[in-house]
Amino acid sequence: MSLQSPLSKVLGLGAAKEGASHWWSQRVSAVALMLLAPWFLLSLIALGDVSYASITLWIASPVHSVLLSLLVVTLSYHAQLGLHVVIEDYVAHKGTRMVLLLIINFALLLLAVMAVFSILRMALSVPAIQIQMGTN
Amino acid sequence: MAQLERPLSPFMHYRWQYTNTLSILHRLTGVFMSLGLMLLVYWLVAAATGIEAYDAALNLFSMAVVKVALFLWMLSFYYHFFNGIRHLCWDIGWGFERSVARKSGWLVFISAIVLSILTWMCLSLRIYASANGGLV
Numbered sequence: 070m071s072l073q074s075p076l077s078k079v080l081g082l083g084a085a086k087e088g089a090s091h092w093w094s095q096r097v098s099a100v101a102l103m104l105l106a107p108w109f110l111l112s113l114i115a116l117g118d119v120s121y122a123s124i125t126l127w128i129a130s131p132v133h134s135v136l137l138s139l140l141v142v143t144l145s146y147h148a149q150l151g152l153h154v155v156i157e158d159y160v161a162h163k164g165t166r167m168v169l170l171l172i173i174n175f176a177l178l179l180l181a182v183m184a185v186f187s188i189l190r191m192a193l194s195v196p197a198i199q200i201q202m203g204t205n
Numbered sequence: 206m207a208q209l210e211r212p213l214s215p216f217m218h219y220r221w222q223y224t225n226t227l228s229i230l231h232r233l234t235g236v237f238m239s240l241g242l243m244l245l246v247y248w249l250v251a252a253a254t255g256i257e258a259y260d261a262a263l264n265l266f267s268m269a270v271v272k273v274a275l276f277l278w279m280l281s282f283y284y285h286f287f288n289g290i291r292h293l294c295w296d297i298g299w300g301f302e303r304s305v306a307r308k309s310g311w312l313v314f315i316s317a318i319v320l321s322i323l324t325w326m327c328l329s330l331r332i333y334a335s336a337n338g339g340l341v
Contacts, residue, residue, distance in 0.1 A: 096293065096296065099289050099293065100293070103286070103289070103290065106282070106286065110324060113328065114324070114327050114328055114331060117328075117331030117332060117334070117335050118331075118332065118335035118336075119263065119332055120335070120336075121252070121256045121259045121260065123335075124252055124259075125252055125259075128249075128252065137249075141242075141245070141246065141249070144242055144245075145242065148235070148238070148239040148242060151232075151235045151236075151239070152235075152236065152239055155232055155235070155236060173239075177239075177242075180242055180243065180246045183246055183249075183250055184245070184246045184249045184250070186253075187246075187249040187250045187252065187253035187254075188249060188253070190253040191252060191253050
């Protein structure tokens with residue numbers, strides 16, 4: 070006789086509770102980065118100029134600022150998921166583990182918000198007419 | 206009292222081979238790139254702060270030590286990128302045969318090195334040319 074409830078039999082998760090959502094999120098963010106990361110590298114090569122004037126103008130374009138924001142947010146998310154697993158696997162001491170997990174969660178959220186805010190600031194401070202002239 | 210013959214965890218007695226080298230490299234490059242995220246965000250924040258802060262960032266990036274780190278980040282990126290695709294292929298059930306896994310492992314390793322050098326040369330040539338009045 071099984072003591073499992075009909076619901077838990079159907080869910081089939083055993084003692085895992087949350088199922089595979091963490092694993093799946095890691096894969097979904099990986100696929101997003103497979104598109105976003107090469108876009109950024111190729112854009113940098115195509116732009117070929119890292120001076121203040123051309124970089125701020127390039128970032129200010131609506132398409133570039135949105136894609137760049139998505140890139141840094143997805144990077145931070147993917148890093149958070151990955152570092153979480155690495156810390157859980159190698160840090161045996163419970164207290165140290167919890168402190169490290171808090172540090173990486175706070176740090177990665179901070180990095181993502183700082184990056185998106187900086188991109189928005191550049192995107193909103195360059196007049197549209199200047200972006201048009203710069204990209205033509 | 207006689208010592209019990211307890212079973213050992215696999216990592217205690219498995220022979221070191223290419224599979225676990227590639228696997229641990231995926232984690233190491235991932236952790237290393239999480240540190241690199243700080244530099245990417247610093248670059249964006251500097252660009253949003255103003256021309257002086259941005260020039261300070263460019264000065265930092267042109268230091269020899271930072272350049273070596275940037276190249277290592279590029280190498281880590283390509284390794285993690287290609288090995289990530291290898292993992293995603295395994296997730297959908299492709300390439301599990303021993304001979305295929307060995308070949309794809311070599312492919313990941315070699316393409317990471319070749320593409321890092323190519324991208325690095327491409328980027329530095331383009332940036333050098335734009336800083337010196339368009340040599341290319």
